[in-house]
Amino acid sequence: MTILTSQMSLLLLLLLSLTTFHRSVSSNDQKLVQCNEKDEETLLIFKKGINDSYGKISTWSTEIDCCAWEGVHCDNITGRVTELDLGNHGLTGEINLSILQLEFLSYLDLSQNWFDVISIPATQHNITHPSNLIYLDLSTDSIYASPLKPFLHMNNLDWLSPLSSLKYLNLSFIDLHKVTNWLQAVNTLPSLLELQLYNCNLNNFIINPSIQYSNLSSLLTLDLAVNNLTSQLPNWFFNLTKDLTYLDLRWNNIHGEIPSSLLNLQNLRYLDLSFNKLQGSLPDGISQLPNIQHLDLNSNMLSGSISSIVGNLSSLHYLHIGYNNFSGEISENTFSKLSYLDSLDLSSSNFVFQFDLDWVPPFQLSYLSLSNTNQGPNFPSWIYTQKSPQLLDLSSSGISLVDKNMFSSLIERISHYLDLSNNSLTVDISNLTLKGYTLYLSNNSFTGGLPNISPNARVVDFSYNSFSGSIPHSWNNMKELININLWSNKLSGEVLLPFSDLKQLHILNLGKNKLSGTIPINMSQKLQVVILRDNLFEGTIPPQLFNLPDLFHLDLAQNKLLGSIPDCAYNLTQMVASNNVNSFYADVTYELFTKGQDYMYNINPRRRTIDLSANNLSGNVPLELFHLVQVQTLNLSQNNFIGTISKMIGGMNNMESLDLSNNKFCGEIPQSMSLLTFLEYLNLSCNNFDGKIPIGTQLQSFNASSYIGNPKLCGAPLNNCTIKEENPKNATPSPENEDDDSIRESVFLGMGVGFAAGFWGICGSLFLIRKWRHACYRFVDGVGDKLYVTLMVKLNSFHRN
Template sequence: MENNWFQVVNSLSSLLELKLFHCNLNNFLIGTSIRYLNLSSLVTLYLDENNFTSHLPNGFFNLTKDITSLDLALNNIYGEIPSRSIIDRIGQLPNFEYLDISANMFGGLIPSTLGNLSSLYYLSIGSNNFSGKISNLHFSKLFSLDELDLSNSNFVIQFDLDWVPPFQLYQLSLRNTNQDTNKFSSLTESIACQLFLSNNSIAEDITNLSLNCTELYLHHNNFTGGLPNISPMSYRVDFSYNSFSGSIPHSLKNLSELHYINLWSNRLSGEVLGHLSDWRQLEIMNLGENEFSATIPINLSQKLEVVILRANQLEGTIPTQLFNLPYLFHLDLAQNKLSGSIPECVYNLTHMVTFHAEELRTIDLSANSLSGKVPLELFRLVQVQTLNLSHNNFVGTIPKTIGGMKNMESLDLSNNKFFGEIPHGMSLLTFLSYLNLSYNNFDGKIPVGTQLQSFNASSYIGNLKLCGSPLNNCSTEEENPKNAENEDDESLKESLYLGMGVGFAVGFWGICGSLFLIRKWRHAYFRFIYGVGNRLYVTLKVIMYVEDPILLWKSLI
């Protein structure tokens, strides 16, 4: 099919729709043969996600006069659009509705005739090599335009500041276009659903901008000032990697449909977490790398799956409610000012006990001021893959139950006050690729096993009484098995002699004590001893006579 698909479809003269996406097609027929193709009835042509590595042949878009939908996305078609026929030809089709030529290698200018497509509702021309500029003239008659994707483009977007679009977009994608919002602010405020402005290095204050869409992706820019006004119907918000500052506006408290929020790496401050109690549908929450203060609230969404509050200034204790979120599989509270102990309760973290292949199950409480013993419940979360309790003041021993955490890939208990021996069960953690037990008070010998010996000495340093490979600092007795065996033999002999002595004493006093206390037993005992003595005397005499016949003869005379 990949070599003769043109000829195959040519025999289908009444074909209305041709959809050959992701079929590994790799060629167009170049030359005069394309003139003989008969696709006059074709309305829809989808050839996306193939492997065309050629120019687009001339006359390709003269195949039919009634085509309304064309998708050539995600191919390797290169060069300028042949004779500009793709846009010029389509520009003469008033019923044309859908055009996607994104993610190819088309070059050249974009003709203004594109603006004549009054029925066009979907336009995606990004991720190509087009040059020049695109202005409001290209959109002057696009009354039906619903979705616009200009992402990953090098051309200049130049809209008049007072231009009022003749359409209202449902989705706008301007990712990685190196533009600023002033050039298309008239577009952004009217979008109803999705707005993609990520990866643009935009350095503007958009505090007064009102965004009415339900999904906002403004990450990886340099936005300044406060957060913009957001629609109460928003359910996905990503403002990460910017320079937003100030507190969370009260308007965000009304985001009753919010499922996802990412404010990672900004300069936001204040007691933001009070809003969390109102976000009852929240599933993913990333507020890390900011300057938020106060305590972690008690009332959280029971649907939370990811909680990241890392690198803030949060104080107080960890609420028990956090460990009763059934869907939680990623908890990161590291680098705060949290104190107290880890709550001792019946952990209801179902997703950290049952298997879920698509999720990386993580608990990170490092770099706080937490103290006390670590509850056994934490080590019963057998599906946890990453556990980091480092740089706190935890005490106690590592429980043997840690051997049941078979999926553990990274374990960091360093810089605490743990003590005791390392459990032998840890050598069974076969997926463990990172281990740090340094700077504690562990003692004894590191359990022998290929897993624990595969780490270098830095994983164990700072434990003065810990020895064994890879530290190799055990005492002479432990390093010489013969001495250890001799010591074991001597200990065994001492134990044997001690046992015999104790047994004799118990037996002696058990019998003699009875003789002294019971008269009948005492008389019977003496009669028994007297009888034994007589029998011994007779026996000895017989032996003497046997050995000396003369003595026997004399006794008989």
């Protein structure tokens, strides 16, 4: 036995040695193989058009073998380039498709870069060698495409025809709106298995009836989402290939009914027709698609009953049919066969839900949306049985009654997204810890203290409730928080959140509570919205608030703030520049008092606002405030401001609402205010303004209520100004009167000089030039003769009559 064991050990050692030797030889062989010179030349031509700001392809040098260049892979034996992988390398400049002339290239990935242009060499259409290219990805991504960085454009796809071996093609985010024959071009690729044309601005299904599209029979995946396909779904479209497993046509403008030819796709597993304009009922045969796992018909105009159709799709994992006009009854029978269901969306539908109270579904959902459906008043008991939900949306569902223990346990299990807004829930959840990243509980009647929140929370909207007490200390750990909205609750005490640690915070709304103390000094530099309105904050306004570059909405109204507006270097870039900031709005709405009344607005950086009204602020208004030329709403009313209004206010030409009422401003209203052509609301009442209201279309369009309470102010729309006559001997002309008199004298003098020049210009010419003088005499004589003859004829005719 020992001898046998020794022999086996020796044999294993020998095999290991041989393997090591083979690898060593292979490695040495690889080192000996050099890059093909022709391939190297092609790569260097391709590199010439590329701007490599990150130095990712700095290895592309003739001093290094091209098989060792970044992203380049060669065949170990021949040294020919077989793969080029430069995806997500931060490259800009030109994609030169001469790179396709690499004879043995099978894989080319240039996706998710910042290229500006695609160059198609004329020789590309004349490639004589058979193409080995199997994989081609030139796509970019939405984070790279913007108005400042437009999509790549391509005017034709004829260069595809030599690529007969291509199996994967991705041209997503390349503008192809000028390519009217895109389907014919793709038909030249007989081996194609996957076609990705997401967001390519395609606008038609144009097809040439004389062309046979049999070359597309191998196609398995087709993505035409987010284009501008405005026609109906033609029947022939579903005859292109019978092996299709993945079809995405969402976010187009496709209208009409779903054709019955869809049923030809018996292998279909993924179908997305959402966000189109489809009408009519579902074809009955959809229930006969045996392999369908993902069905998304969301946001169309489809109608009819779906219970019997959907109920037979036993392979379904994903069913989103909300935001349609479907009707009929939904019961446990609808879902009795859907044991694999994981994601369900029936939002904004007219279904009648008929579930037994003790029904236990055959599935466990990770995603459930029943928003804007009639579920109440009782919370649907079957939802309590879901053990690991990641998303739950029951907003606007008429729910008011819950089983407190089961409800508390359920919402603590939600790991990502919880939306219970716009119901009538009155539960005390102060002892709970909510784990979701996004939490919408607004517009309910939740009582007690605020619940604990996961450190990973990003959006917290608890507005319009009855939460009381202070903000919990546990909230100090929410380092990922982007939006916090506690508007209109009963919260009190000082705000002790370390805002300087919340470096991702964009939106801070603590308005309409009873919070006290001073405004926190250190704030996140990413703040865009700060609303502390209608609280008990006191002390001065921190200068740091005016050094937030992305801030476009500041509302500190109705507090007990003292002192003056900070006199500092304002760094409110968004209130000076017209560019929009990248923001996380998360469908946030807020109340804004503007144009003399309350409005509900969606968070929008195009609406820039400063509201410091109803405090105890005093002193002069800093000149820096009038440099914020993009501000549309400025409200400084009900304070104790003094001094004059700077003429620079005329440069705030985007102003729509200006309220300076109930202060102690004095002096004249600046003439430059007449330049505020977008002004829709103005209130300067109850100040100490004097003089005449400047003449301008805007300022005279407001009624007298905008100016009352200024005893020394006159001019339209108030009473006309009256000037008391003084003894001319004792009257001392004011500089303004002197200016008016000098202007009047200049006008009259100019008129006199002009008349004299004109008169002597004509008469002097007649006096000095004989020909002109004789011509003038002849003209006058001729006119006199004609008048005499005409008069005599009229008189003779009169006598005869």
